[in-house]
Amino acid sequence: MSWPKVKLSSIAQVVTGSTPSKEDDSYFGGDIPFVTPGELDNGFVLNAKQTLTQKGANVSRLLPKNSVMVCCIGSLGKVGISGVPVVTNQQINSLILDENKADPMYVYFFCQTLKQTLVDMAPKTTVSIVNKSRFSDLEIPLPPLETQKQIAAVLEKADQLRKDCQQMEQELNKLAQAVFIDMFGDPATNPMGWPIKEIGDTFELLTDYHANGSYEVLQRNVELLNESNFALMVRTTDLEKNNFVDNVKYISEHAYNFLEKTKVYGGELLVNKIGSAGKIYLMPKLDRPVSLAMNQFMIRFKKNEAISVFIYHLLSTEFGAEEIKKRVNGAVTKTIRKDALREIALPIPPVDNQLKFCQFIDVLNVLKNNQRTISHEINEQFDALLKNAFNGELNLKAA
DNA sequence: CGCTTTTGTACGCGTTGCTC
């Protein structure tokens, strides 16, 4: 069965957001959420980083509860629904629905299918924009109101399942920390009396892009910088996204072999030098040669002293994170120095004890991977469900 | 006045240059 298609403008008032002048303080700081694209894609919007006063809302456009908000400038297709009256900035077009014609949740889920459409229709300019008139002309399949509600109810259930799955992933991460404290005690008080050692005494190598004058040598050997895709040059963004496939940089085989000290093989502890200084990562094992870009310190531990997985979790405790944070300098450009890193002193148990914890983490990682696979599948099924729902192919009786 | 386009701002990151 397929439903008649109608323009969004025929079931809702379309409103482009606006920002009150930042010159006037009396517009800001009230209790009305001021929504920007960063706050979308998280279901109901109940609050926001910025807020407006009633006076601020009066000079912009206040949206009632249950308005569907769609980002049409920049991050096209991000969607939210207002849980309370809100105001948005001008990147967001919102639908104030005629609830006699359309169910807000139904429209909210429909708008989640629009991303690719919006991307395709936007002109290929630096900042992608779908303007209000073109947005208003988009068509939505519109079954009877009762059917819309049934479809929305099915999607809501599926959406909840998806959220529960993400929640589970977070719980597994918390579990790692809980087990750490259980096995070794809180490092802040060191109740089990492990020997206090400086990080600097536990590793055999601490290096970065500048080490060994590698950069200068690269400059003198321009041919080393050619684009042949031999080895990955891993940068902070790749680690942050945990994605080593899309938008990555490569160096030649010659350059890779030349930069002996920045080779990584997986398992090294990495520490961010500039920017989010002090942020730590564990280098994953990848199936191709990898060289480290300039923004990370790389630590490889002495085999009889420490295991990187253990130290990673030790530095992830509240106490460990605080020890790093203390050593970050710079008002504008945050940096952490090698020496400061070396002198961090922490309770470090014998390697055998560390190993037991690492074995637990191995098991946990298997669980996490399973969880991720399930989560991925559920997301795909949810997307398929969305698609079917708006093609009129959703079997409501079975659901 | 509402909508669209241009300008402003913050931040990450490769690179530069100073100091010891």
Next chain:
DNA sequence: GAGCAACGCGTACAAAAGCG
């Protein structure tokens, strides 16, 4: 030469200016 602070470019996003 090694280590580190910071410059400046590119990008992404946010806000104001301009236009109908």
